[in-house]
Amino acid sequence: MSQAAEARGPLRGLRVVEFKGIGPGPFAAMMLSDMGADVVRVDRAGARPDDPRDITARGRRTVALDLKDAAGVARALDLVAAADVLIEGFRPGVMERLGLGPDAALARNPALVYGRMTGWGQEGPLAHTAGHDINYIAITGALAAIGPKGRKPVPPLNLVGDYGGGALFLVAGVLAAVIEARGSGRGQVVDAAMCDGAASLMAMFLTLAAQGRWVEERGSNLLDGGAPFYTTYECADGGHLAVGPIEPQFYAELCTRAGLTDPAFAKRDDPAGWPALTERLQALFRTRTRAEWCALLEGTDACVAPILTMGEAPSHPHLAARGTFTAVGGMVQPAPAPRFSRTPSTVQGPPAAAPTPVADILAGWRRAAPSAP
Numbered sequence: 001m002s003q004a005a006e007a008r009g010p011l012r013g014l015r016v017v018e019f020k021g022i023g024p025g026p027f028a029a030m031m032l033s034d035m036g037a038d039v040v041r042v043d044r045a046g047a048r049p050d051d052p053r054d055i056t057a058r059g060r061r062t063v064a065l066d067l068k069d070a071a072g073v074a075r076a077l078d079l080v081a082a083a084d085v086l087i088e089g090f091r092p093g094v095m096e097r098l099g100l101g102p103d104a105a106l107a108r109n110p111a112l113v114y115g116r117m118t119g120w121g122q123e124g125p126l127a128h129t130a131g132h133d134i135n136y137i138a139i140t141g142a143l144a145a146i147g148p149k150g151r152k153p154v155p156p157l158n159l160v161g162d163y164g165g166g167a168l169f170l171v172a173g174v175l176a177a178v179i180e181a182r183g184s185g186r187g188q189v190v191d192a193a194m195c196d197g198a199a200s201l202m203a204m205f206l207t208l209a210a211q212g213r214w215v216e217e218r219g220s221n222l223l224d225g226g227a228p229f230y231t232t233y234e235c236a237d238g239g240h241l242a243v244g245p246i247e248p249q250f251y252a253e254l255c256t257r258a259g260l261t262d263p264a265f266a267k268r269d270d271p272a273g274w275p276a277l278t279e280r281l282q283a284l285f286r287t288r289t290r291a292e293w294c295a296l297l298e299g300t301d302a303c304v305a306p307i308l309t310m311g312e313a314p315s316h317p318h319l320a321a322r323g324t325f326t327a328v329g330g331m332v333q334p335a336p337a338p339r340f341s342r343t344p345s346t347v348q349g350p351p352a353a354a355p356t357p358v359a360d361i362l363a364g365w366r367r368a369a370p371s372a373p
């Protein structure tokens with residue numbers, strides 16, 4: 001059975017051509033595949049097969065093409081002509097120089113949605129310069145807000161730029177454009193820039209700043225670790241807890257269960273007293289192990305959870321019960337998200353072990369009747 005035939009998610013029948021890149025582009029393609037799209041990855045001729053351990057390469061077929069050769073470009077355009085979506089993540093101008101830019105692609109397929117994933121966007125003073133997640137989120141205000149008080153900013157992995165501000169915005173934009181194209185018959189370019197997406201993710205914090213409820217100093221605010229009731233604490237065994245009872249009734253639950261009877265703990269809404277309360281809570285949490293605190297607090301409205309490593313996370317009872325992680329090819333990895341009640345997503349298989357001939361993909365696409373996602 002082919003990977004496309006195994007698809008059963010809400011995007012079943014959606015045909016996507018992904019030009020192989022790194023980071024957010026492959027993650028976006030993985031999400032589309034998990035939701036049922038038939039994603040075909042265009043790789044370089046002679047390139048090694050995808051690493052079977054690369055989770056973001058799962059669930060799609062690959063073709064090997066020499067895009068510096070006219071025949072290879074022609075075959076790529078044949079795929080594009082039969083597709084609904086194209087995804088690429090090169091610097092601005094690269095696809096145009098290859099003869100695969102939006103003008104060439106839309107000439108072959110006027111209803112195509114052409115998704116472009118970059119850090120700086122397709123235009124602007126920095127559009128043609130190199131960069132990475134840390135650079136894209138640096139100029140949006142996001143990186144400056146993350147880290148402990150009095151210390152330098154801390155990169156939040158590459159979750160905010162590459163994946164949150166990049167891949168997720170690309171997926172949302174592409175699917176919105178697909179819906180519009182199904183009505184108008186006309187495709188368009190989706191310019192997904194990580195700096196734009198990361199800036200959009202800051203909407204709530206810009207709101208708080210406009211309301212006078214946010215100060216430009218790390219570790220001094222409600223959600224940046226400054227509040228004693230929204231931060232992390234070390235336990236007696238070196239494990240850590242995430243403590244987040246923001247609402248008064250949840251904070252009261254924490255105080256009751258943890259034995260916090262001193263009236264000082266009732267003055268939680270005065271930022272001037274936060275450092276002292278944090279110190280006292282830290283001293284308290286160091287009196288028991290992480291497991292002991294979880295036995296007392298986890299699963300209650302005290303809003304406390306253990307901080308687990310990547311290795312520990314799949315075994316957490318809640319995640320195990322939900323099937324949040326799955327095994328593909330013997331490798332534990334995140335299951336598809338989000339979930340759908342009638343057309344559930346599924347991992348369409350591990351990374352491709354070998355390229356598929358373009359002719360086979362086109363023949364299969366011609367046989368399959370198109371269906372709206």
